[in-house]
Amino acid sequence: MANTLLTPQIIAQEALMVLESQLTMANLVHRDYSPEFVQVGDTITVRKPAKFVAKNFTGTTSSQDITEGSVPVVMDRFRDVTVKVTSKEMSLDIKDFSSQVVTPALSAIAQAVDIDLLAVGVAKAAKTATVSATPVINDIAGVGKALDMSKAPKQNRRLMLPADIQYKYNTLDNFAKVSYAGDSQALRDSEIGKVYTCETFSSENCPQSSAATPGTVTAYKVVGTVNTTQFTVSAGSPATGTIKTGDQLIVNGYLYTVTADLTLVSGAGTLSVDQNIPATIASPVDVKVISKAHALGFHRNGLALVTRQLELPMGASKAYIASANGLAVRVVMDYDTTTKTDTISFDIIYGIKELDTSLLVDFA
Known part of the structure; x- marks a missing residue:
């Protein structure tokens, strides 16, 4: 029997399933989604989870308004993977096409979403906990203590560990793996167990330096020009x-990896990084220096992933948006007359916002 024609709708629905299964951090934070269309750079207002005070009952009740509060979120994170395809790939059934094209493309997007969430969480954390030179389990208890001091509810506390930190603790008592049925394959694969009130996971998307010998600079400021890969320090x-x-830095919530050694002269220099700067930084801003591995302890309500839908291109008959469970993926099939090649693009738009920095713990 002939294969089913691969339409944008079929591909988009498959892409959405793959994206949801590959996400880890995105399934652990507060989510806000609506089917409204937005463009890159739009600012939208999202509601924060409501808070109440448990009052003493002394004969009469004292009612409280549902004041959720709201925060502005810039939809400035536009992630795209565009792939050149041939008639041979388009003749595959959806299972084989997913294996060859969809899964690698959406895995890259899922990784970018998780990296962004962890970068914002670490950079905005108002609380800290320390990884001892000789690790002891009390280090992780420090994350739970920091959340206790912030009066974070016991439910929905999480700790995301990079391998460099995880391996320092995984042979210690009370750091045993327990079973967990997560909402996605990525969650099930990364779950470690519940340790000192926190559901604990592992992720290589945490900020961490890969330098054999990290740099000695502990603080600096940067400016940079949009679409370049250099900062002025x-x-x-x-x-x-x-x-x-291999050292990393977080600037305005974006994580960058250094691609060339730099020795400062009078505190200044030009720093090369691995990806384009998304918007011009005209006035110097402080960076979060990442010269070692950083884990993130957090409560679900400390950090939000805000997702919306991108508009379908005008006149694009071969395009489709698939949405479900607070996610939306756009697929556009096109033909490039310059290079005479067919392409398929997968893209999503989202914003990230810290809702309560006291519910975020930088563990390093």
């Missing part, structure tokens, strides 16, 4: 310190 401390290839 100022106010570096120490003024003659180093930033090494």
